[in-house]
Amino acid sequence: MNHADGLHALVDFFETLTPDSIARIDTIYSAEAFFKDPFNEVRGRAGIAGIFQHMFVQVNAPRFVVTTQLLQDDQAFLTWDFHFRMKRFSKDEQCIRGATHVRFDDASQVCLHRDYWDAAEELYEKLPVLGSLMRWLKQAGKN
Numbered sequence: 001m002n003h004a005d006g007l008h009a010l011v012d013f014f015e016t017l018t019p020d021s022i023a024r025i026d027t028i029y030s031a032e033a034f035f036k037d038p039f040n041e042v043r044g045r046a047g048i049a050g051i052f053q054h055m056f057v058q059v060n061a062p063r064f065v066v067t068t069q070l071l072q073d074d075q076a077f078l079t080w081d082f083h084f085r086m087k088r089f090s091k092d093e094q095c096i097r098g099a100t101h102v103r104f105d106d107a108s109q110v111c112l113h114r115d116y117w118d119a120a121e122e123l124y125e126k127l128p129v130l131g132s133l134m135r136w137l138k139q140a141g142k143n
Contacts, residue, residue, distance in 0.1 A: 006108030007069060007076045014064040014080070019056050025049045030109040037115035048113070059084040061093075074104045 001009075013021070013028045025045050035041070035048045042048060055062055061084060068079040082096040098117030105111040 001108040003074055003076070003104045003108050004071060006104045006110070007071050007102075009108075010076075010102065010110060011066045011069060011078070015066060017052065017062070017064065019053065022049050022052050025052075028110055029113070030105050030107070030111045033109070033111050033113060035113045038117060058087065060087055061085050076102045076104070078102070 010028055013024060025048060029035075029045050029048055032044055033048060034043050035051065037051075040051050042051065063083050065081045065083065066078050067081060068077070070077045078100045080098055080100065082098065083093055084096075085091055085093055096117055098115055100116070101112070101114045102110050103112040
């Protein structure tokens with residue numbers, strides 16, 4: 001498999017992710033892959049699988065839509081929209097926009113996965129009480 005195939009497999013994994021498909025993680029990530037996002041930092045397939053499993057516990061109907069894919073040598077950059085419904089708050093569909101930097105190993109499996117997204121703007125501002133505070137702080141910072 002080459003890195004273009006690895007990228008295609010990764011995008012397909014994200015866009016078709018279900019609780020059952022998490023079991024395919026060993027075909028996408030290397031055994032010692034490093035994963036970091038605004039809330040998690042883990043190493044290894046089990047830790048990464050745990051993050052995805054936890055996502056299905058925390059939100060309803062989660063789905064990723066990859067909007068951009070760039071590949072250069074052994075690295076790729078993706079932008080994506082993450083759609084979901086909060087279980088405890090609003091039942092309206094929410095969307096977080098973010099980006100991911102990945103690096104592939106010699107077998108074209110992901111060995112580094114780093115997500116970038118603004119937790120304050122994309123998540124906290126959408127929560128009922130905390131959202132009001134975050135929007136106020138954001139506005140106060142502009143003055």
